[in-house]
Amino acid sequence: MGRSPCCDENGLKKGPWTPEEDQKLVEYIQKHGHGSWRALPKLAGLNRCGKSCRLRWTNYLKPDIKRGKFSQDEEQTILHLHSILGNKWSAIATHLPGRTDNEIKNFWNTHLKKKLIQMGFDPMTHQPRTDHFFASLPHLMALANLRDLMEQHPFDEHAMRLQEEAVHLAKLQYVQYFLQSAASIPSTNSYCQNGITDMEVLNLLNSIPPIKENLVLNSSELENQDPYHFGNATSQLLHHPSVLSQLSDPQVPFSYQPSLNTEMGQAPFLTTMLSQEDNNPSDSSWVLPSPTPVPPTVTETSITNPGDASSTTSSYSGRTSSYWPELFLKILLCMRFPSYTV
DNA sequence: AAACCCTCCAACCGCGTCGTA
DNA sequence: TTACGACGCGGTTGGAGGGTT
Numbered sequence: 001m002g003r004s005p006c007c008d009e010n011g012l013k014k015g016p017w018t019p020e021e022d023q024k025l026v027e028y029i030q031k032h033g034h035g036s037w038r039a040l041p042k043l044a045g046l047n048r049c050g051k052s053c054r055l056r057w058t059n060y061l062k063p064d065i066k067r068g069k070f071s072q073d074e075e076q077t078i079l080h081l082h083s084i085l086g087n088k089w090s091a092i093a094t095h096l097p098g099r100t101d102n103e104i105k106n107f108w109n110t111h112l113k114k115k116l117i118q119m120g121f122d123p124m125t126h127q128p129r130t131d132h133f134f135a136s137l138p139h140l141m142a143l144a145n146l147r148d149l150m151e152q153h154p155f156d157e158h159a160m161r162l163q164e165e166a167v168h169l170a171k172l173q174y175v176q177y178f179l180q181s182a183a184s185i186p187s188t189n190s191y192c193q194n195g196i197t198d199m200e201v202l203n204l205l206n207s208i209p210p211i212k213e214n215l216v217l218n219s220s221e222l223e224n225q226d227p228y229h230f231g232n233a234t235s236q237l238l239h240h241p242s243v244l245s246q247l248s249d250p251q252v253p254f255s256y257q258p259s260l261n262t263e264m265g266q267a268p269f270l271t272t273m274l275s276q277e278d279n280n281p282s283d284s285s286w287v288l289p290s291p292t293p294v295p296p297t298v299t300e301t302s303i304t305n306p307g308d309a310s311s312t313t314s315s316y317s318g319r320t321s322s323y324w325p326e327l328f329l330k331i332l333l334c335m336r337f338p339s340y341t342v
Numbered sequence: 343a344a345a346c347c348c349t350c351c352a353a354c355c356g357c358g359t360c361g362t363a
Numbered sequence: 364t365t366a367c368g369a370c371g372c373g374g375t376t377g378g379a380g381g382g383t384t
Contacts, residue, residue: 014353014354015352015353015354015377015378016352016353016378016379017352017353036369037369037370038368038369038370050369050370051354051355051369051370051371052353052354054370054371055352055353055354056352056353058371059352059353060352060353087373087374088372088373089372089373090371090372090373101371101372101373102351102352102353102373103351103352105373105374106350106351106352107351109350109351109374110349110350110351111350
């Protein structure tokens with residue numbers, strides 16, 4: 001119902017526009033305005049359907065259309081708006097003067113989407129893709145088990161060294177994952193309410209023993225990880241069965257308190273302070289391990305989205321839901337790599 | 343030089359929505 | 364309320380152009 005039949009009509013030209021056609025269309029619209037698109041082609045002397053004319057005008061010929069590469073600011077705006085609006089290209093385009101919805105859509109499909117995927121984000125949800133993380137978990141555990149074996153038979157020094165390198169690399173993969181978790185693009189306008197600061201990320205990075213000396217990133221390098229910073233993390237990782245099974249391992253060297261919620265054969269839960277902020281009942285069963293590293297009390301400005309009025313400075317004390325990635329990373333590293341110190 | 347592959351983007355297609363009679 | 368015409372939007376396509384083998 002209501003579908004325009006104009007493109008189905010025979011004898012109308014399709015495909016790329018010639019300069020002559022462009023000129024006719026521009027001259028007509030400049031003189032008379034577009035008026036009814038359906039009537040326009042005849043009046044302008046074009047053998048095209050109205051729809052084709054409208055598209056050519058709005059996507060290409062309109063005088064205020066900006067051409068050329070998208071700037072860094074535009075790219076960030078698109079990412080930000082897409083995290084809120086999804087594939088609402090026309091809505092996104094209203095915030096980018098001179099850019100058409102078609103251009104933004106193309107830019108998204110050819111550049112930004114791939115970029116997010118490469119960085120380990122789901123381009124639709126803008127959340128870290130946990131499937132990659134869990135896919136590598138058995139690999140890391142296998143490496144750790146190999147280390148145990150090697151420690152029992154410490155005769156092959158070369159193999160030992162190779163294995164240590166592999167373990168270090170695996171640690172770095174975890175760091176990358178957790179950075180991405182912490183840097184996930186939020187689904188709300190706020191960029192810092194649940195965020196962690198760049199200083200916290202730096203502390204996390206610097207707390208990991210480097211493979212080689214001087215593996216210390218500065219904040220600008222961190223910022224290059226992703227144009228958006230430190231959104232809300234989710235708790236799904238802690239609920240994953242493979243994580244729970246590791247946490248219930250009696251050989252885990254990390255000391256933790258079993259929660260009261262051990263009925264139904266569940267593993268003793270490590271917990272976070274999520275319950276203080278999240279109303280999610282599944283989170284409320286988590287209890288802080290003891291002893292636990294104390295995160296910094298944040299009083300400084302978190303990184304905000306430039307130009308976003310809603311992302312005002314937010315100060316908070318104690319842990320937020322975004323703290324758990326760091327905590328969990330340390331727990332995991334302590335569990336499997338006794339030489340790692342918090 | 344030719345064949346092949348990949349990327350990019352203008353244009354098309356089909357559907358949903360709005361306005362009007 | 365319903366039917367219909369017109370427009371706008373988002374998904375998809377196909378060809379041009381550049382890079383690689």
